[in-house]
Amino acid sequence: MTLSRRKLLKACGWSAAGLTVAAYTGTPARAGILPVLPPRSRPGSREASAWVSLRPDGLVQILSPRQEMGQGVSTAFRQIVAEELGVPLDRVLLILPRTDLLPVTPSTVGSDSMAEYSPLLARAAATLRETLRSRAAKRAGVAASSVEEAAGGFRLPNGERVGFAALAQTSGRVVTAADALPGMVLRSMSGPEHPRRIVGRSVPTDRIEAIVGGGEVLYAGDVTRPGLVEASLVRPPQLGASLRGFDDRPARLVPGFIAALPLATGVAVVAETRGAVERAVAALDARWSVPDQPVTQKAVDAAIDIDKHLLAGSLEHSVLRQGRLGSGQAPWDVDLRVDVPMAAHAGIEPRCAVAEFRTNGSPRLEVWTGTQDAFYVRAVLADALGLSEADVVVHSMRLGGSFGGRTICTVELEAAQLARQIGRPVKVRWSRPDEFQHGFHRPPSSHRIRGRLDAEGRILDWWHAFASGHVIFTSAAMPPLLQTVTSLVADPGVGRGANLPYAVRRAARVEFADVRLPVATGPWRGLGAGPNVFAIEVAIDTLARRAGLDPLAFRLNNLDASQARLRRVLERVAERAGWAGRPRAGQRRYGLACGVYKETAYAAVVAEVSVGRVGSAPRVTRLWCAHDSGLVINPDQVRAQVEGNLVWGLGMALGEELQVRDGRIGTDYFTDYALPRFSDVPAMTIDLVQGGEAPSRAGETAIVAAAAAIANALAGDRAEAVRRLPLHGQRGAG
């Protein structure tokens, strides 16, 4: 079956999966057989009116519908609200998603916060301002139009000032916005005719004092409760292993040991202190059944081998079909195979959750966790523990890095089940090996790209076929039945970014197969866009070399008027990096790539790569990026996101790879995973384009161009392109 490009781009995340699955099976998601996939629609102004309120103490409070994980959303949201209400930034507080306070909201994914939430938030804040103006007018018995804004409140026609605090106290309760008023100007989102005080300014990230000072409760692991006990799990030692039994007698001798309890994910060890947990885990003797045929890397590679898929016929999902790629044409000018391996999120914070189960009165479960999706966690917990959703409260704690890795419910369910069984609050921590072995990863993918050129060096035909493990329909959160059901539907995460921004003169085909792999794969920063745009941009550079054209000239030559913003970032990065004078060969060489993220954000990157002696690894010595994510709320935070994306692209290009070894993921610690280190990160020059368009997205944009720019630099002026990632171990010809 195929999914049109339009549907593919519209389909987004769990809500789409939930709706699609329900449509295919005719079964509501809560029937007990299928897991909970809450069909949540995107919020509108009614939900948004609950996001901003004036508290009785005169402070403005944001109930954030989006989680903070370092992307800076809490800073930008506070800036927008402060701008609309005309208050200083320090008068605006922000509370991360709490399921008992906030209307149901989708997960924090897709770099959607500025693009889709900030206009709603701005409107809610502006509506609150007008509600307060009306209240001030009514109290003074004057017309609302005669009440002017003054710092932190209003000025009446007689000159008297009315502060927000006084207006809040009138009712003695929190004031929220009424329905949005038509025709209201959003000063945080308007053009230069409305000068802004706070939006567009660089202010340091929210909670920075707490981060650099220590001592404040920010992350899930920092939470403590009276009577709290600690827990970890002894987990399957191999992919596909299952528990046969365990002997906890040696563990019982450990002072502080409380219990060893089997859960679906392993044997939980509960003790009074973390040290006691670690000793009891070491002492516990668990026995496992392992599969007769262990999972191998070879089997994973074979399952996604694109050439094998193509031999078997056309691929199941189509992204783009234009014209006919007829037979009997001239040979392909480029026929390239590109392979991208499995990779880890590797956030520095391993996941952790605290759960407290109260039984006096009606049962009530409270959970503190770092999650991208508090409402999904709530739904899973309510379902699993037989509670109503109203009796489950999920407190989102700041995330110590997530990058798509905290979109499902894992540690929260373990903590909740233990809290109920033990009868005390429980903190479950995943270890670093747990993260590598039992988290989910960027799926490996395999690409075949073929292209033909016309005599003017324009793309005549284009065929990109690829196979990948799943992204949205992750087996990390889906039981076998649902995996089977979703095998009929194109995984929208796999296809992201595969749509070619360049014009194709004659025929184009973009198609893919999503493959159920024996390793857990799922969303990773940028979803399919990282690997897909990487493969595309490597192929584009190869076509440029084949045409004998400069990589920049070739790209500009193949972009039509609909891609004016992509063209602009290409031109700007070329100017900043002095592209025209930079060599494509030799020991210090330069490469270029660009890309579009979710049709709304644009990046172009130039990489300077040093290729040393024979056998030494290439080094990235400088990066330039021109970036267009529309209106910028906080330039410094957008720069930080671009820097992060460039470093991720560098890691993706140079060293990051997970492999299956001995029937398990072959990495337990950072010592076996090549994260970019301090010495790997070069100087970065970032040019933010601000052309007056609406705010779009910065959290996953530059990654699409960074890895390919590095690979293209390494390929240099050779016809041969980089064929597989990571690049370490491969050497450019000097």
Added chain:
Amino acid sequence: MIAITLNSWPQTVPPSLVNDPLLWVLRDHFGLIGTKYGCGIGACGACTVHVDGEARRSCVTTAREVAGRRIVTIEGLAQSGALHPVQQSWIAESVPQCGYCQAGQIMQAAALLARNPHPSDAELTRVMDEVLCRCGTQARVRRAIRRASALLSRAPAGSLQEAGRDALAP
């Protein structure tokens, strides 16, 4: 029972905890939650504290091993209510993204500058290579350390040795 000096205050670690990783003793017994768990084998640096002024990985150091020593955590770095120059520089350069590794980064940098207020690029890189950040803040970390280095050259000599004097007793 062992005695330590923790952020300038005398403290004792109960016998049941002396063989536990210092990380958990700091976090769960003394409530000093600024020091973070990242890997448990001393390979990421998120748990870095100072022991007698040197950067140490508290996840692979037992409480017994630091008996009688001076320990400073991120909470003890500020003095007289003023942030340490490294912390000030971290804010000036707006270094953190998710923030989780940052206490370890700051402690590693502060120990480096206490030993050598003006490290060469090679030394700075060698020392900071031992602390991981997944968000990609490394370029800002470098700028912040250079800024702190400049601040320190204006600060009265010896003031670093007093770090932690005014931190609240846990």
